[in-house]
Amino acid sequence: MQLKWVEDFIALARERSFTRAAEVRHVTHPAFGRRIRALEAWAGVALVERGAGAEGADGSGGVAADAARSGGPVRLTAAGTAFLDTAEQLARELSQSQEELRAIAGRQARSVTIATGRTLARTVLADALPRVRTALQSAELRVVTNGLAQTVAMLERGEADFWLGYHHPALAVRLDGRVYTHTTLAADRLVPVSRANAQRAPQHALSAEGPAVPYLAYADTLALGRLVEDLLARHPLSPRLRRTIECDSADAQYEYVHRGLGVAWLPWSMVRADCQAGTLAPAGDRRLEQRFDVRLVRPKRRLGSTAETVWRALARA
Secondary structure (H helix, E strand, O other): OOHHHHHHHHHHHHHOOHHHHHHHOOOOHHHHHHHHHHHHHHHOOOOEOOOOOOOOOOOOOOHHHHHHHHOOOOOEOHHHHHHHHHHHHHHHHHHHHHHHHHHHHHHHHOEEEEEEOHHHHHOHHHHHHHHHHHHHOOOEEEEEEOOHHHHHHHHHOOOOOEEEEEEOOOOOOOOOOOOEEEEEEEEEEEEEEEEEOOOOOEOOOOOOOOOOEEEEEEOOOOHHHHHHHHHHHHOOOOOOEEEEEEEOOHHHHHHHHHOOOOEEEEEHHHHHHHHHHOOEEEOOOHHHOEEEEEEEEEEOOOOOHHHHHHHHHHHHO
């Protein structure tokens, strides 16, 4: 069944004349008649009443000829009357869908999408956004946050213009260098931090020999969690830790540290101001920090003009 057959039938029901309906639909009279017959063949029932003198199914006569001889309008069968409501509703819904799709396409043409993690959206990306304010102008920036695998998949499926993520040998992010390119937006490090006491010293200090300290761990689905576990696995003087909380949110761990619940490895970009203010304190020395880069990755093919402008603004920084 074709949509144009439905639209033809609606026009015929409104005009009650094959000739006028064919003119409205901008087709020849014979072609219009054949399309109505095709719709009836699909429905399996007659939708238009046939007169005694109807001609063949080629549309050259039939109902139109009957109407012309009788001087009366074309009439729908009971099935045709029932189908008219369905046809009109279908046409309305398809028209609305078409308008919605065009609106979506228009918004997409004026938008740039970055797929990233929640922590990077709050830290590195937040720092970079002022640099692209002029580049965006009237366009919209869409920031979509999810896990590492999900955001990489968005880039590969073409659902995002850019992927912003962590780069470190411990993270198995496999993107074809023949297809994608990148720029480094930041160098950061994971720092073990604790709530600070009145002397600005950590309430929970890491030690390889002292009592185990409460450890606020990341879920292993997070890239940050993999970075911390890699550090602890290969560190020669791994501190004594008592795993007390596991969470899949660095923002939540940040709050737990502030409440004195233990030690968490948090990005320095997230806790720098707190450590300088003396509310948090590093819980270990530099040997217990994990360094990493933050890369913005894009396809090598040319993107839309707005996305290219955003890329140039970020890559220059």
